[in-house]
Amino acid sequence: MAQMKFMCDAERCIECNGCVTACKNANEVEWGVQRRRVVTLNDGESDEVSISVACMHCDDAPCMAVCPTDCFYKTDDGIVLHDKDLCIGCGYCLYACPFGAPQFPKQNAFGERGKMDKCTFCAGGPADSKEEEYEKYGANRIAEGKLPLCAEMCSTKALLAGDAQTIADIFRQRVVQRGHEDGAWSGNARADADNLAYDAAQEG
Amino acid sequence: MTVSTPWRLVVRRLSLIAVLLMAGLLLSQLTVAQSDPDKEAGFAVPAVDADIWRQVRSGDTGPNYRDSRADSNYNLVNASGETWRQWRNQWVSPYGLIVLGGMLAMIAIFYVIFGRKALDEPRTGRKLLRWTVLDRSLHWSVATLFLVLAVTGLNLLYGKFVFKPLFGDALWASMISGSKLLHNYLGPIFSILLIIVLAKFLKHNLPKKHDWEWFKKGGGLIGKGHVDAGFANGGEKVWYWLLASVGLLVIASGFVLDFPNYGQARDTMQWANLLHAVAALGLTAVAFGHIYIGTLGTEGSIEGMSTGYVDETWAKEHHNLWYEEVKDSARDETELASENVQRHPPDNPATDRPG
Numbered sequence A: 001m002a003q004m005k006f007m008c009d010a011e012r013c014i015e016c017n018g019c020v021t022a023c024k025n026a027n028e029v030e031w032g033v034q035r036r037r038v039v040t041l042n043d044g045e046s047d048e049v050s051i052s053v054a055c056m057h058c059d060d061a062p063c064m065a066v067c068p069t070d071c072f073y074k075t076d077d078g079i080v081l082h083d084k085d086l087c088i089g090c091g092y093c094l095y096a097c098p099f100g101a102p103q104f105p106k107q108n109a110f111g112e113r114g115k116m117d118k119c120t121f122c123a124g125g126p127a128d129s130k131e132e133e134y135e136k137y138g139a140n141r142i143a144e145g146k147l148p149l150c151a152e153m154c155s156t157k158a159l160l161a162g163d164a165q166t167i168a169d170i171f172r173q174r175v176v177q178r179g180h181e182d183g184a185w186s187g188n189a190r191a192d193a194d195n196l197a198y199d200a201a202q203e204g
Numbered sequence B: 001m002t003v004s005t006p007w008r009l010v011v012r013r014l015s016l017i018a019v020l021l022m023a024g025l026l027l028s029q030l031t032v033a034q035s036d037p038d039k040e041a042g043f044a045v046p047a048v049d050a051d052i053w054r055q056v057r058s059g060d061t062g063p064n065y066r067d068s069r070a071d072s073n074y075n076l077v078n079a080s081g082e083t084w085r086q087w088r089n090q091w092v093s094p095y096g097l098i099v100l101g102g103m104l105a106m107i108a109i110f111y112v113i114f115g116r117k118a119l120d121e122p123r124t125g126r127k128l129l130r131w132t133v134l135d136r137s138l139h140w141s142v143a144t145l146f147l148v149l150a151v152t153g154l155n156l157l158y159g160k161f162v163f164k165p166l167f168g169d170a171l172w173a174s175m176i177s178g179s180k181l182l183h184n185y186l187g188p189i190f191s192i193l194l195i196i197v198l199a200k201f202l203k204h205n206l207p208k209k210h211d212w213e214w215f216k217k218g219g220g221l222i223g224k225g226h227v228d229a230g231f232a233n234g235g236e237k238v239w240y241w242l243l244a245s246v247g248l249l250v251i252a253s254g255f256v257l258d259f260p261n262y263g264q265a266r267d268t269m270q271w272a273n274l275l276h277a278v279a280a281l282g283l284t285a286v287a288f289g290h291i292y293i294g295t296l297g298t299e300g301s302i303e304g305m306s307t308g309y310v311d312e313t314w315a316k317e318h319h320n321l322w323y324e325e326v327k328d329s330a331r332d333e334t335e336l337a338s339e340n341v342q343r344h345p346p347d348n349p350a351t352d353r354p355g
Ligand code: SF4
Pocket: A054, A055, A056, A057, A058, A061, A062, A063, A064, A080, A096, A097, A098, A099, A100, A101, A102, A118
């Protein structure tokens, strides 16, 4: 069985937030909830790096282990989903999650959390009808044989989604190709003069 | 070899990025990613070096950290999440059960071996007022809330292992959401009442010299001897001061968890959660003891908290110093009973019927 994973290639991410927008649009998530976020470290410095993060669908998921209602489950594809009918908004999954993925709509009195919402890998969630599923969890693109929209829309293909083995292969391939003398554009006449791998931030 | 230093640096950087970015992917694949180091060394990596990675892990975001999510105060990685999970799941949950179960077992064994502590002398039939109506209402309100909070709290910690498989999702959903609502809304009411009770009973619970003797003699719980005690004995004072310390800790940490809208950080709530669970489980275990001693364990104690009055004999044997203070106010039980009847005449069904 496939093990679905996200991977963000920080060498490519240009912090355009296209993934964030795509997710918001595909899933029509509640106001105030943003399932995917882009984190930039050392913004404006020479070692600036950006990474797109959402739920990573952990193998040994901490959220699953601490939820007092036991509302999480893992699909055969390794996607971590949860049942909003069971969720009580206690926030424990947020305390445990390494990536700050769970979010809570603020809709109740006294700051009480609403039902938890997080990235579903565009795989929907438990519901009686398609409409209810969309309403509660957003798109189920996996059921249609499609990958999550964030990764599909990523303009630089920094964000990859899919079977762990496949995306690892793609990443490996990139690492091998990256920094090739002609920037992997074989046949580029200006390769020597205009080295695409040249980085002004590094000396030499 | 002069290239060795930058080369190693690049590989190290790469592996660090890879650990982050390929979260969940197998490490063996990462080593493959580094399999052609000469090529890797050829390009510059404007990326996460060891220092930045350490900074991410430490939770310190720095001035040039950006997060595209509105209001997000989260670092890239929640460094303490896994620690919290381990503490809660590997320590608090199992040891909580052991402490509660151990306490129940100890009480049961104690009861089997020593039995109920009966009054040594026959009752005199003369009664002393021990708890006023207000005292009793406060006690029973706090006691009821304590029990509801304990039961719902235990359900939040252990319920999923028992009731979810037993009852199925539909019933479990209402059970657990009911538990959360009761716990979160009754908690603040309990807090206010407990503080009132603590203030009201403070004067009885100030430590005295004879309390020390009381402890040395084990409270006279076993055997025949009687130990000096005022209105509250040493054991009651310990319970009082536990509530006044650990109880207040439970309350304070409870408020941190109950109102997440004041911007308290995720880390603060992790700590609050652990403190809350440990302190509350401990108090629940001690409460088992309190309940046992107040009901099954000692003859005549429950009368005080239910009717307000205790028998002279009980007072003499358990609270001799207090008895000396108030013995002149003792009243005959028949006299009290007739007074009660006058104040609350029994319903007469014949005249109650309408029309
Ligand atoms: S919500 Fe967090 S802990 Fe749970 S699977 Fe997603 S990333 Fe992992």
